Amino acid sequence: MLLSALLTSVGINLGLCLIYFTLYSILRKQPSNADVYAPRLVAEGKLEQRNNFNLERLLPSTSWVNQSWHPSEEHLLARAGLDGVVFMRIIIFSLRVVAFAAVVGLCVLLPLNYMGSQIVIDFSDFTNISLESFSISNVNDGSKKLWVHFGAVYAFTAFVSYLLFIEYRYISLKRLAYYYSSEPEPDQFTVLVRGILKSSTESLSESVEKFFSEYYPSLYLSHYMVHHTTNIQKLISDAEKLSRKIALLKSTRDTSQRFGRVGCFGFFGPKVDLVEYYEKKLEDLEDNIKTQQSLLSGKEVAAAFVSFKTRLGAAIALNIQQGENPTEWLTERAPEPRDIYWPFFSASFISRWIGNVVVVVACAFLTILFFIPVIIVQSLTHLEQLETWFPFLKGVLNIAFVSQVITGYLPSLILKMFLQLVPPVMIMLSSIQGYVAHSQIVKSACNKMLWFTIWNIFFANALSGSVLYRLNIFLEPKEIPNILALAVPGQATFFITYVVTNGWTNTSSELFRLMPLISSYMSKLFFVETDEQFEVPELPYASEIPRLLLFGVLGITYFFLSPLILPFLLVYYCLAYIIWRHQLLNVYSPKFETGGTFWPIVHNSTIFALILMHMIAVGIFGLKKLPLASSLTIPLPIITLLFNNYCRKRFLPVFKGYPAECMIKKDRSDLNNPARATEFHEKLITAYKDPALKPVQFSGRTNGHNAPLLGSEA
Known part of the structure; x- marks a missing residue:
């Protein structure tokens, strides 16, 4: 790619970012847009509405930047929870890594690359210089300057490993501190029990009570059986929709809209009062x-939430095999009541197993299918190939600006558009794997999305061309470093434009919130507003964490290959830091709390990126006829894996569960306030009651029809 094509892409995306910032700074001041740009503050009643018109509302400003910058991490913890803090720590960690890489890469490595003579450079036409002249490809074979790159790889590995250790320790301590400061929560005292042993003389509920009363007489508190409630959940959903429809009809000033036909598609049958008709239907x-x-009495699933009097009691039941048969009385950590995903409690073991097989096949199919946009993108980056396929475009492609847009901007835009469709698919696939918590679904989707993007964005683009037709080479591991060394440096320019398009512009569009803005205007245009509360969105961890980590992989991998990518990554992470702090404080509300368990995903991804960099370094030094440097790089991945093993043993157990020391201290602190402990135990008995079994009342009847129907088992 030529420098002019890169500048064209940067100019287009920079212009889009400025448009987004300008429009946002104006639209956010309009009172009618409060539910779009500050939905959390509106829901909490913390937004001051100023309806008086003034000129300042029509002028762009940067006051929101200061408001996002100043809040402390403690304030962010109170607002977004530990998961929100960890999300911001991912950005801070990445920013530190890229900042160090930029200093070394731009001040030391980039000048050395540019002063090489491996690639012929025409200095008289600077804008048409190939960007490869700024990469390691321009350093002469066998040059002693390559030892500077060798030393940079070692120094960078040491720095990143140090940061990983510091962050892992910091977040693990934050996790323990968060646990100590938390109020008693139902999930701390509860385990989910599956594989309950059936008895011909007892119900499942009686079997659970008998088992835990016998083996945990001083620790067992209560249990709540899970029931088949899929049909009831659907009925409640229909009732909620009908209730909203009635509220909408009652709020309209046009009384003629209250009358209509209720036959097929609303075209047949007599006209009726729709409010009365829907109210009768709602009562039914x-x-x-x-x-x-x-x-539902007796229609129990072989699963129950079993609660204990202490946290230690729940931990003992969680970590010890309960029955002689290891397939019975299986225990797992209970999610928060608000975090439970109820549909898959009713799924049998075989249906969950089939679901996992389907997900594996679907992920493989989606990965293969994604090669289509990758091939399209790579054809656009090589105009000579596009001219061969479509000769009639030759005249258009010879226009300088058109060729710059096609090679510099269009490929990354196409890839971005296709990639937008993947996160919802990954969440859907994760939801059919049998997880019983929304947080588990999001974490699973996050992992799927991460490795999907690394393979389909990084490897598929980097290894495009003839290498894809020589996959048999990968059967010989010793050839992998050479393959990577040949393929990866050549795609540096494409990834620079990808960072600009999918990084700068996408993050700026997150601030602008175009789709929620359009949705808000459409609903106000075609529907009458009601007093009903709207739902505050949750942060899209499944799409944003993989994006942050993919750019981290690009920064680490191209650190010594093509340092020109680093300033663009630095700008991206700076934008992400300000914008996501603002969104966490004003827009998104946490729907669950995992206690920062997303961080091990970050650690593993970074270790992978370091080892990938080492493999490429081994290959590139060999191709550049510096075999000694290639041999001396081989210990680096081994050292990195040993470091990773140490971190896993030192910090990972804290993210899998809390130590007994912490739980005992918390249990002892509860003993100091027995009244509060008794009150909490009373609430714990019904904390895991299925929402589908709770009394419902959508209509205005007060005749006792909505009394509780199914008592809690204890």
Whole structure:
């Protein structure tokens, strides 16, 4: 790619970013847009509405930057939870890594690359210089300057490893401190029990009570059985939709809209009062829900939430095999009540197993299918190949600006558009794997999305061309460093434009929130506003964490190959730091809390990136006829893996569960306030009650039809 094509891409995306910032700074001041740009503050009643018109509302400003910059980490912890803090620590960690790499890369490595003579450079036409002249490819074979690159690889590995250790320790201590400062929560005292042993003389509920009363007489508190409630959940969903429809009809000033036909598609049948018709239908739905709830007695799933009097009691039950048969009385950590994903409690073992097989096949198919946009993208980066395929475009492609847009901007834009479709698919696939918590689904989708992007964005683009047709080479591990060394440096320019398009512009568009803005305007244009509360969105961890980590992989990998990518990554992480702090404080509300367990994903991804860099370094020094440097690089991945093993043993156990020391201290602190402990135990008995079994009341009836139907088992 030529420098002019890169400048064209940067100019287009920089212009889009400025447009987004300008429009956001104006639109956010309009009172009618409060539910778009500050939905969390609106829901919490913390937003001051100023309806008086003034000129300042029509002028762009940067006051939101200061508001996002100043809040401390403690304030962010109170607002976004530990998961929100860890998300920001990912950005801070990446920013530090890229900043160090930029100093070394731009001040030391880039000048050495540019002063090489391996690639012929025409200094008279600077804008048409190939960007490869700024990469290690321009350093002469066998040059002693390559030893500077060798030393930079060692120094960078040491620095990144040091940062990883510091961050892992910091976040693990934060996790323990967060646990100590937390109030008693139901999930701390509860385990989920599956594979309950059935008895011909006892119900499942009686079997659970008998088992835990016998073997945990001083620790067992209560249990709550899981029921088949899929049909009831659907009825409740229908009732909620009908209730909203009634509220909408009642709020309209046009009384003619209250009358309509209720036959097929609303075109047949007599005209009726829709409010009365829907209210009667809603009452019938409530009666149906009540009937279905009453019929659930005995329709229990072989799963139960078992609660204990202490945290230590729950930990003992969680970590010890309960029955002689290891397939029975299986225990796992109970999620928070708000975090439970109820549909898959009713799924059998075989259906969960089939679901996992389907997910594996679907992920493989999606990965293969994604090669189509990758091939399109790579054809656009090579105009000579595009001219061969489509000769009639030759005249258009010879226009300088058109060729610059096609090679510099269009490929990364196409890849970005296709990639937007992947996160919802990954969440959907994770939801059918049998997870019982929304956080588990999000973490699973996050892992799937991360490795999907690393393979389909990094490897598929880097190894495009003839290498893809020589996959048999990968059967010989010794050839992998040479393959990577040949393929990866040549795609540096494409990834620079990808960072600009999918990094700068995408992050700026997150601030602008175009789709929620359009949705808000459409709803206000075609529907009457009601007093009903709107739902505050949750942060899209499954798409944003993989994006941050993919750019981290690019920064680490291209640190010594093509340092020109580093300033663009630095700008991206600076934008991400300000914008995501703002969004966490004003837009998104946490729907669950994992206690910072996303960080091990970050650690593993960074270790992978370091080893990938080492493999490429081994190959590149060999190709550059510096075999000694290639041989001396081989110990680096071994040292990195040993470091990773140490970190896993030192810090990872804290992210899998809390130590007994912490739980005992918390249990002892509860003993100092027995009244509060007794009150909490009373609430714990019904904390895990299925929402589908709770009394519902959407209509205005007050005749006792909505009394609780299914008592809690204890």
